[in-house]
Amino acid sequence: MNQAENVIEVEGLTKVFNHSLTAVDHIDFSVKHGEIFGFLGPNGAGKTTTISMLITVLKPTSGTATILGGDIAKQSLDVRNAIGVVPQEYTADEDLTGYENILLCADLYGIPRSISKKRALDLLQLVELTAFKDKRVQTYSGGMRRRLELACGLINRPKVLFLDEPTLGLDVQTRAATWNYVKMLKKQFGMTLFLTTHYLEEADALCDRIAIIDHGKIVVIGTPSALKDSLGGDIITLSIQKDADITDIISEIEHVKEVKKENASYIIKSSNGELTAPLIIEALRKNGYVVTKLSLTKPTLNEVYLQYTGKSMRDAEESRENVFKQRAAVRRARQ
Numbered sequence: 001m002n003q004a005e006n007v008i009e010v011e012g013l014t015k016v017f018n019h020s021l022t023a024v025d026h027i028d029f030s031v032k033h034g035e036i037f038g039f040l041g042p043n044g045a046g047k048t049t050t051i052s053m054l055i056t057v058l059k060p061t062s063g064t065a066t067i068l069g070g071d072i073a074k075q076s077l078d079v080r081n082a083i084g085v086v087p088q089e090y091t092a093d094e095d096l097t098g099y100e101n102i103l104l105c106a107d108l109y110g111i112p113r114s115i116s117k118k119r120a121l122d123l124l125q126l127v128e129l130t131a132f133k134d135k136r137v138q139t140y141s142g143g144m145r146r147r148l149e150l151a152c153g154l155i156n157r158p159k160v161l162f163l164d165e166p167t168l169g170l171d172v173q174t175r176a177a178t179w180n181y182v183k184m185l186k187k188q189f190g191m192t193l194f195l196t197t198h199y200l201e202e203a204d205a206l207c208d209r210i211a212i213i214d215h216g217k218i219v220v221i222g223t224p225s226a227l228k229d230s231l232g233g234d235i236i237t238l239s240i241q242k243d244a245d246i247t248d249i250i251s252e253i254e255h256v257k258e259v260k261k262e263n264a265s266y267i268i269k270s271s272n273g274e275l276t277a278p279l280i281i282e283a284l285r286k287n288g289y290v291v292t293k294l295s296l297t298k299p300t301l302n303e304v305y306l307q308y309t310g311k312s313m314r315d316a317e318e319s320r321e322n323v324f325k326q327r328a329a330v331r332r333a334r335q
């Protein structure tokens with residue numbers, strides 16, 4: 001496979017389940033070499049389905065995608081060998097040790113034990129599990145399990161790593177540690193990373209580019225800062241004592257891009273909130289108005305997300321419960 005600049009290229013990729021449910025609807029995007037690409041969207045938006053098609057475990061209904069130049073449908077074996085996967089659902093075998101689990105992952109890739117034993121030890125060290133390598137996974141904490149799965153995903157030395165909700169259900173510290181591993185993989189190995197998450201601040205800090213998917217369609221793609229800028233700048237919310245129309249006064253102030261009156265408040269968009277806010281207070285004072293409330297909000301990915309999907313990330317939280325349910329089911333099935 002050739003080393004194209006775009007490591008992943010997706011065109012019109014579509015998945016229809018049972019001839020009726022369009023889970024992924026003609027999506028187009030590309031991921032550049034060495035990029036951390038974040039795929040964000042509410043529960044049921046089509047993130048896992050997209051990943052499943054890209055990693056060749058699910059056949060697209062239509063459309064195409066290539067990974068490192070290899071077609072996911074026609075060269076699926078090449079694609080599989082070039083990629084690593086850390087799936088959303090929990091896959092490690094609880095009754096085996098961490099070391100044994102990694103060897104099992106290596107077996108699935110047909111890597112001979114003579115090679116995989118050494119690699120497994122290196123990977124355990126990379127994810128800081130060496131001290132626990134001979135402990136059964138059932139004794140591992142949530143963070144340790146996630147690290148073990150990361151190690152499994154790296155066993156074939158992939159050039160592209162797919163991570164589906166890598167930090168779902170983890171505490172803040174463990175989430176931060178996971179993101180540090182992701183950054184390290186990019187920096188140290190020049191790996192390309194494709195990940196889904198619903199932690200928007202983390203996606204903001206970590207991802208080079210982000211695509212937001214909703215109802216199977218990509219609604220926006222860009223760098224985190226471009227996405228935030230696309231909202232039109234900072235938002236100033238203002239109330240005055242009198243019931244008067246001050247739209248004209250505010251519109252003339254520097255950097256103000258839009259003024260809207262909503263009930264008793266004014267919602268003002270400004271390309272530079274810190275500069276605009278004092279100017280507004282000054283202009284209103286000169287005209288005899290008293291400001292009773294003023295707040296300045298810098299757009300975050302939360303606002304971007306809300307703007308493009310009409311939802312906050314709150315509804316995605318329920319999927320965390322699903323993970324725990326899944327884990328409990330796996331445990332029950334083994335007993």
Ligand SMILES: Nc1ncnc2c1ncn2[C@@H]1O[C@H](COP(=O)(O)OP(=O)(O)O)[C@@H](O)[C@H]1O
Nearest residue numbers: 017021023041042043044045046047048049050
């Ligand atoms: N194997 C399947 N059979 C039928 N419907 C499915 C299947 N997998 C996913 N879906 C449906 O496709 C939609 C997208 O699901 P999914 O890709 O898992 O979303 P996300 O990962 O963004 O939460 C959902 O409506 C889901 O119920």
Ligand SMILES: [Mg+2]
Nearest residue numbers: 047048049088
């Ligand atoms: Mg999913």
